[in-house]
Amino acid sequence: MDQPSASRILRVLNPEGLHARAAMEVAKLLSGFEAKVYLVKGGNRVDGTDVLEILSLGAMQYQELIVEACGAQAVEAVEALAALLESSFFDESM
Amino acid sequence: MKKLQGIAVSPGVAVGEALVMDNEGFRIPRRFVARNAVEQELERLKKAIDAASDEIEHNQKAVAHELGDQYAAIFEAHLQMLQGAKLRSELEEMICQRHYSPEYAVSRTFRRYAELFERLQAESFASKANDIRDIEKRLLRNLLGHRREGLSKLTSPVLVLAHNLTPSETANLDRQFVQGFVTEVGGPGSHTAVVAGALEIPAVLGTGPFLNEVSGGDLVIIDGDAGLVILHPDEETIARYRHEAEEIRSLALQLEELRDLPAVTSDGTQITLLGNIEFPYEVDHCVARGADGIGLYRTEFLYLEAEKQPDEEVHYEAYSRVVETMGQKPVTIRTFDLGADKVPHLPVAEDERNPFLGLRSIRLALRNVPMFRTQLRAALRVSVLGNVRIMFPLVSTLLELRQAKMVLADVMEDLDERKIPFDPNLEIGMMVEVPSACVMIDQFVNEVDFLSIGTNDLIQYTLAVDRSNKDVVGLYNSADPSVLKLIDMVVRAADARGVPVNLCGQMSSSTVYTMLLLGLGLRRLSVTPGAIPEVKKICRSVTIASCQEVAQRALAMENARDIKSFLKGELKKWVPEFVP
Numbered sequence: 001m002d003q004p005s006a007s008r009i010l011r012v013l014n015p016e017g018l019h020a021r022a023a024m025e026v027a028k029l030l031s032g033f034e035a036k037v038y039l040v041k042g043g044n045r046v047d048g049t050d051v052l053e054i055l056s057l058g059a060m061q062y063q064e065l066i067v068e069a070c071g072a073q074a075v076e077a078v079e080a081l082a083a084l085l086e087s088s089f090f091d092e093s094m
Numbered sequence: 095m096k097k098l099q100g101i102a103v104s105p106g107v108a109v110g111e112a113l114v115m116d117n118e119g120f121r122i123p124r125r126f127v128a129r130n131a132v133e134q135e136l137e138r139l140k141k142a143i144d145a146a147s148d149e150i151e152h153n154q155k156a157v158a159h160e161l162g163d164q165y166a167a168i169f170e171a172h173l174q175m176l177q178g179a180k181l182r183s184e185l186e187e188m189i190c191q192r193h194y195s196p197e198y199a200v201s202r203t204f205r206r207y208a209e210l211f212e213r214l215q216a217e218s219f220a221s222k223a224n225d226i227r228d229i230e231k232r233l234l235r236n237l238l239g240h241r242r243e244g245l246s247k248l249t250s251p252v253l254v255l256a257h258n259l260t261p262s263e264t265a266n267l268d269r270q271f272v273q274g275f276v277t278e279v280g281g282p283g284s285h286t287a288v289v290a291g292a293l294e295i296p297a298v299l300g301t302g303p304f305l306n307e308v309s310g311g312d313l314v315i316i317d318g319d320a321g322l323v324i325l326h327p328d329e330e331t332i333a334r335y336r337h338e339a340e341e342i343r344s345l346a347l348q349l350e351e352l353r354d355l356p357a358v359t360s361d362g363t364q365i366t367l368l369g370n371i372e373f374p375y376e377v378d379h380c381v382a383r384g385a386d387g388i389g390l391y392r393t394e395f396l397y398l399e400a401e402k403q404p405d406e407e408v409h410y411e412a413y414s415r416v417v418e419t420m421g422q423k424p425v426t427i428r429t430f431d432l433g434a435d436k437v438p439h440l441p442v443a444e445d446e447r448n449p450f451l452g453l454r455s456i457r458l459a460l461r462n463v464p465m466f467r468t469q470l471r472a473a474l475r476v477s478v479l480g481n482v483r484i485m486f487p488l489v490s491t492l493l494e495l496r497q498a499k500m501v502l503a504d505v506m507e508d509l510d511e512r513k514i515p516f517d518p519n520l521e522i523g524m525m526v527e528v529p530s531a532c533v534m535i536d537q538f539v540n541e542v543d544f545l546s547i548g549t550n551d552l553i554q555y556t557l558a559v560d561r562s563n564k565d566v567v568g569l570y571n572s573a574d575p576s577v578l579k580l581i582d583m584v585v586r587a588a589d590a591r592g593v594p595v596n597l598c599g600q601m602s603s604s605t606v607y608t609m610l611l612l613g614l615g616l617r618r619l620s621v622t623p624g625a626i627p628e629v630k631k632i633c634r635s636v637t638i639a640s641c642q643e644v645a646q647r648a649l650a651m652e653n654a655r656d657i658k659s660f661l662k663g664e665l666k667k668w669v670p671e672f673v674p
Contacts, residue, residue, distance in 0.1 A: 017216060019219060020167075020171040024171050024174055028174075046180070047179060047180060050180050051171060052174075052175040052178040052180065052181055052207060055211070055219070055222060056210050058214035058219050060216050
């Protein structure tokens with residue numbers, strides 16, 4: 001497999017953590033790339049396009065996640081996710 | 095394995111599959127599917143997920159349109175959770191590999207997610223468990239479709255686990271297959287407790303929240319003697335309880351031989367054993383055990399289970415079934431004994447901060463005379479079919495008794511005028527269950543044909559303890575010396591006037607108290623039908639002289655604990671096979 005791959009440690013800045021709406025944004029973003037993206041936290045590795053699974057990580061503000069991607073757009077996917085997470089993308093109000 | 099402690103309200107042991115009812119009354123019909131049905135079941139799951147997704151999308155659009163996108167976002171989140179690949183593969187795996195039914199798979203999988211979220215520390219994540227349950231319900235609703243039938247039409251034996259059961263849910267339950275109840279709330283005296291007692295199946299109530307930890311189809315044990323519920327029991331525990339259930343059955347078979355023998359003490363005193371019933375079908379349980387009559391026919395179910403106020407024919411139909419079955423044996427119909435809160439068609443009482451001290455029972459009947467008359471007319475009409483007696487509950491003053499008797503006399507007059515036959519000499523009595531009635535018993539005995547001591551309420555009012563409140567239920571004690579003194583007072587006064595006195599609370603069904611009660615002078619005991627053989631066995635094993643000695647010693651003791659352990663010791667001496 002000589003598919004491109006990428007990984008990075010990211011920090012959640014969103015005040016409410018990776019919680020319903022944020023998880024949804026993450027899943028939506030990642031499904032737009034031609035890459036398989038996993039999020040890893042505390043020994044759990046989940047599909048980055050599966051909202052329920054992302055939620056089950058329970059990632060809170062200031063916690064770290066490892067993102068691992070492989071596929072044609074692996075690098076782009078990781079970049080995009082980093083940008084989203086670090087932007088403290090919106091206030092959770094749900 | 096997890097043990098939950100609740101309040102034991104109906105004895106016995108049951109081991110079986112759980113049927114979990116949430117507030118919407120869902121139930122998981124079965125746990126496994128046939129191997130060759132897997133394809134079909136997968137298709138059913140797919141359809142349910144699609145239908146649930148459509149519903150969510152529909153909601154999302156409606157809310158977005160009305161309130162704006164921001165408020166509809168939660169539905170988008172639900173939709174994405176529901177359509178997650180991991181969830182789908184997990185469900186499919188359970189159906190294909192383990193042959194779980196889609197309903198059971200959904201229940202198991204969502205419970206895992208809900209538990210996972212609840213464990214997360216942040217409040218905001220824990221609250222997501224509610225979203226999970228919301229999605230689960232939607233999916234189950236789609237899977238079960240028209241098969242949501244609550245507790246009727248079951249196909250296999252189940253133990254019902256619920257937050258609470260309403261009278262309408264228990265009204266039509268499948269008596270063949272429901273083998274036990276557990277509810278998170280409630281206690282003795284609640285409708286579920288009454289129904290469990292009537293069905294003679296074990297029940298544990300007031301366990302506190304636990305439904306999140308169990309799925310429909312899981313194996314569960316109900317220990318109705320100890321008030322225990324065991325979730326996910328291990329093999330050893332299952333074996334132990336199955337053995338115990340077997341022993342209970344074999345003891346019951348032995349006792350069955352007593353059916354046609356009289357309840358006579360070994361020194362020759364005849365004891366009358368009557369049955370307490372609520373539902374007409376229980377009369378068959380009484381006949382099967384050779385009861386001498388019905389000592390307490392509660393009529394509350396007629397009000398609880400109906401959508402509208404029961405009319406005279408509804409009463410008549412129920413009563414005639416009981417009276418005709420009992421033939422010439424007495425049937426004591428107790429009139430309306432509910433609080434206003436239990437009767438949907440009555441106006442809500444405004445100041446009901448203490449329902450047990452409020453507008454209920456005979457007080458409420460006397461405020462709603464037309465409703466009261468309807469019941470009395472039906473009771474009088476059935477009096478020509480057999481041996482009927484009428485009893486007024488919760489009488490606390492002489493004036494109240496006289497008022498009730500006046501309404502009855504008025505109804506009799508009315509029937510007379512219309513030439514409707516009834517027995518003009520039928521016996522009229524009252525429950526003695528309020529301490530004031532005990533204190534004034536010398537006067538009450540002059541105005542009734544019989545008395546019936548209702549220990550459940552008498553204990554509650556004497557000791558000022560609400561026995562459905564788990565924080566004080568420990569203070570509720572049948573053996574309290576104050577209670578025994580009141581019973582003693584009533585029996586003496588009744589004997590002096592030659593008025594028959596019966597005892598019909600739960601105390602009479604508990605074998606620990608039988609010797610004491612006989613010793614206090616009671617010759618009529620009205621018990622739950624299931625307890626008739628045991629109580630009869632004790633009557634036949636003891637002498638009145640020894641019972642009198644037991645009663646004298648108990649009356650001289652100063653606290654309930656000493657009295658109860660003394661009574662247990664005496665029972666063991668006289669009827670060793672009854673003490674575990």
